[in-house]
Amino acid sequence: APSPKPKRGRKPKPPAAASPDNDHPSSPLAAAADTPKPGSSSGPRGRRKSRRGRHELPSDADAALRAPPSPTRRGASKGAANMKVDVPAVEPLRWEQVAKVMPSMDAVVKVFCVHTEPNFSMPWQRKRQYSSSSSGFIIGGRRVLTNAHSVEHYTQVKLKKRGSDTKYLATVLAIGNECDIAMLTVDDDEFWKGVLPLEFGLLPALQDAVTVVGYPIGGDTISVTSGVVSRIEILSYVHGSTELLGLQIDAAINSGNSGGPAFNDQGKCVGIAFQSLKHEDAENIGYVIPTPVIKHFIQDYEKSGEYTGFPILGIEWQKMENPDLRKAMGMKSDQKGVRIRRIEPTAPESGCMQPSDIILSFDGIDIANDGTVPFRHGERIGFSYLVSQKYTGEKARVKVLRNSKIHEFNIKLSIHKKLIPAHIKGRPPSYYIVAGFVFMVVSVPYLRSEYGKDYEFDAPVKLLDKHLHAMAQSPDEQLVVVSQVLVADINIGYEELVNTQVVMGD
Template identity: 35%
Template sequence: MRFNRRKNNSVSNSETGNCPIKITIILFLCVFYIVSAASMICAEDRISQSVVKVLATQRLPDIIKPWSKQTQREISGSGVIIEGGKILTNAHVVAFAQQIYVQPYQSADKIEADVIALSPEVDLALLKINNKELFKNNLHLAFADKLPKTKDPVSVYGYPMGGSEQSVTEGIVSRIEYQAVFYGVPSLLIQIDAALNPGNSGGAAVAGEKLIGLVCSKIMAAENIGFIIPVEEINMFLKDAADGKYEGQPMISGIQVQTPENDALRSSLKIPEETTGMVVQDVKNIDPDFLLKPWDIITHIGDYPIDNEGSVRVNDDLRLPATYLVPRIAKEGKVPLTIIRNNKQLKLNIPVSVESQKLIRFQGFNYPRYFIYGPLVFVELDQFYVQQLLKTDKIALLLAAIGSPVITRMSDNISFKDEALVAVFSPMFSHKITKGYDTKGPFGVVSCINDVPVKNLIHLVKTLRDNRKEFVVFKFANLRSESLVFRRSEIEAATEEILNENGIRYQYSEDLKKIWSSK
């Protein structure tokens, strides 16, 4: 019994001796948990404080009355405070904005902001404000130094519709693609499955407490399919805009390519089995230094081999179209390509440009260029105008039915420098000189004036300015429009009457004033 009692006492003393160690461990774990949780909360607070609400008063163009603007509307989006005391948001959030305000996290203050750089093609805008207090109280968000991988978790911070406070949603990276989304210019995009809604645009997509991208859009017809602009594109935008003027990303224009996978095609071109790349199908580039020709086989861009689907391997986990590398390796307006022509390998430096050679091309968020002559309103067509015009299926079907160049030449490249389509889509103004004409149209694209083909809006204005003939004859490039004939003296006299009667201040957009006034 004594032996047992001693044993029991020994065990009891041992357990008592271990108690302080256990308590210390438990306390350490508790403190570690509390510190970790606090650190996580602080990190989340820092991210939240770097994401602001962007408020804009927008006045969109009126495509039927190009001398005017649509009624103003209030829109909102999100923005991210970045290094250097600037705010990053989407271009479409501040497009055509008359006023822009930034509202900090959990604040009622609205701080006036100005756009200092805009890239509609990549959907990025850079804002500045004159309130340094915002940047004292709200830290900027650090950028990730590489692209995320598919299945990586992502958190989205922003101010979507449905409430006034900041929202945070979670998701994963679904895929990474390089495609033309905004106005025909390709860019790198990350698809995520986090819930996005209007108002999220310009918000932060974060992983590991760092910005991996900026929210830009979602597919409205699908659930949880949204896109963010990765930091890689953002850095290129900021570098370009650092001198105060955004130029845009260079691209190769005016060529069509196809895959060389067909056996007969490969045999006809004598392409060796081990050779991969893309075959040049057609060349419509107007640059005299453009050296590519039909049936050239492009095998490399820089040092990167191109596969038979036109892609290059960017890293072990990512393959993208070869055009992804053009703005990244171009130097002094040229990009190096390796081609095979007539069974010989050649290394060429191909010209690239930030200017598109598409006939209907995007020319920025600008109000339409217009010219009023008598009862007619002429506009020069660009991609933004055409997109607004074709928003209704009815208009698109009508233009297709009459064979309008707006439809038939939509994918064409320019055939000479500064070529553009000039059209009349507004109904004629009421005036006695329109007697007997269908004043509602459709009119469409102007083909010629007094049998002089119209090259662009400036050329049209010069042609009318210099015309000394008794009559002015307008012909249109579609199947149903009438030819319009007016006495020159009558139509010029009618112009001033029409402007006065309709309260129109200017006969032309500002850039045409000097040209018309020099008559």
Template identity: 40%
Template sequence: MARFAWIFPVLFLICTCSTLFAEEKDTVVKIYVVYSEHNYHEPWQMKGISSRHGSGVIIHGNRILTNAHVVCDNTFLQVRKSGQAKRYTAIVDMIDHKSDLALLKVNDPDFFKGIVPIGFGHFSRIKDEVYAYGFPEGGDKLSITKGVVSRVEHKKYKHAGSYLIACQLDASLNHGNSGGPIFKDGKIVGIAFQNHAEPQAENIGYMIPIPVIRHFLKDIADNHLDGIPEFGISMQKLENQDMRAFYQMTDIQTGVLINAIYPDSPAIGYLEVNDVLLKINDLNIENDGTIEFRKGERTYLGFIIQQKQINESVTLTVLRKGNLVSVELPLTKALHCCRLVSYRQYETEPEFYIIGGLVFEALAMNYLYEYGGSDFSLNAPTELLNLFYNGFPSKDQKDIVMLAQVLPDDVNIGYHEFINGIISKVNGKTIVALEDLITAFENGEGDYHIIEDIRGFKIVLNRDAVEKSNKRILAKYKISSDRSLKFKSLNKKHY
């Protein structure tokens, strides 16, 4: 018997490993999504119904963690556990588009029977071996691929344009993997969310790592999403020796130059233009704008801010006119609070106003996206693209208000080709935001409405003729309202 004694621990080990594997596998779900998006080129209506699928993982509290981009704009959700046939109806509990994460709920308690949720692991390191679980294209069964973490650095999250920490993997991630868990040693260490789309790149995928996931879960612990903080400033690298000398930096000082502080920035009153930002919470900022977040690893200085919750603070060391100044900065604003043109929005009605068949709209990335999806930069109007990429808000410009479309009618003859013009004035009033345009039309006096764009082009419409035409035009084009819901309270005349 003694010669067989070694078999029992081996069998026990095999059984234990199989149990762990089964627990991981059983927590992975396939998500079926029916969705409908707003039409930003015809902002009074929705697009048709479409469908897609993704992956998710059951976590503590009987919730399913997945990507925001998997479930955004949904009208109906179903989920199915790995190895099961039955689908269960689900709803979105919480969603954060900036971090591309969402939590789903299933009200039927049978869905969670026999499931032991997997816990979270540690922030991944380079060379970690990980396993990606999900339901990619090419089959209906669970797929498991092995990979290695090859990079840990800031990356642009495609879904909402956020610049956050991410981990690069060489595991194969394809459509359908999104939202699926990445496991290491039986723990969740990330959520698959995008891949590198360039044709010359092979097997380059990315996962949302633990710091972003933990921030999201901590943020929504009170059932309210506050978001990820940001400074609301523009910074410039200080890699040129003459620049550093001009701003009175010593040979051992490194940092970045603050060259703009935007309206609504939490830094107003705390920082100044031409301050040199040297440290965040005693971490040195290099001249290239990076900090050492782990020994031998560097990333964008915003990583420290992005670990904080809204209304927490950071301590900054700045060089101001040659003097060291310590600043305790409260982080009161979330990512993208200071953009002139918003990144792509979800579950959000376009902001529009129609008068005399002229359709005015606040420019958003969604409008540009209609010019070819992810390839919109090849086809969208150059002037609008420039504002999206390079525009910044000011006291005199909070929105880009444009003439998005002209609904042809006798009242607007001669103006049918006037589209995508950026409006600067209406009836002599400067247009800072779409609300100003509506007020200028509805409170204007005189016989004519006069609209001017930034090039000086003018549209002149007879006021009485416009008022008589509004109801007719809306009925002709099957439009239920002359404005988006946000501006209903400004409506002096209901058509």
């Protein structure tokens, strides 16, 4: 049969070319949250574009806000042939939100850092220098905030303002590795002219809109990405190896975004971008340091002139959700709390609290059987949040249940020393050489240097057991190993004593 005659009409448009997929395959071990490294000129390929259509705005605010007018449809019927029907267009982004953020964008700066990492294989020297770039923003008191991992092992730090071609030499005032925040300043008065410091807003609620501003890889100008707050809880800070309050947002945080501010719809800073989730089944999941953590860092520095850290309770605790366990511990039906499993010998609370004590409340706030406390309307959060809001040296009122009797203690909070520290705080590694044996103090940077980023799987089991479970018995206790043996006549036959723990020495 002959083919039907084609109808007259417009020539169909050719299909749009699909964007290339540049995403690299990820391993199953990449499911954990990773801190994005500061972007560099020779950084990795860009991540795959989001299928959800998240827009990234250019630095030109006028061009970004110059949206085309909404199209008008004209419909005709027998009753109203000339009636004009307006169909509102669907806006892909909240442009009015971005417009409020624009005046604050001048306070966002680009951070250039030269790093010189220690060489743990040869601790008497350092590795080759390398450069990176990240983001930061100006706050009151002629200070700039960025991420701690952005200036880790820094040799030189420079800042460049938006729209400027001058890089200003910066001084590092404080580095908070636990909270992944660093504070900088610039001595040159020219840097502070014509810019207003950012104001901090309140902790956002779920589904509140946020705008992340920074200098990620893929370009030299400022970048804006919008999203919403999808989760508020205690998060694991990868760089700090600690757990603090954090925000999860559905905006992408790429390399170079680290240290950039997150704005609310009023143009106030509600957090600092610092890490993202890398997983083959997850896209556009970023994490932001909220204002309570930021203000704690700033006030801690202002109180003592240096960063002291976030205090913790030096205990391991167990949930009391099992009814038989609660009955065995002598708890009444209306009593709730958590059970102490272990107490660090160096912790101040070791002098008053004991293992198997039930912590009922902290500073007058009752603790549930799952270890949570009321947070905001309809929300609960881990009680460690209450501890993290304290400062070093402050006291807290703790109510415990022991042998069916209630006791109350005033505990002085402090920073506890870990047997294997998470950071060496910018100092060179501690080592000692005798008879060709190189003795070194074990730390997380040492494990990462010797066994790679997957050291938790590749390091010797005995070292990992010490890292996860061992507690320091005294404030000056260290875990020392023979990192290598420099061949000499005096140590013939001992060449294989590598990563062997030193238990005792004369």
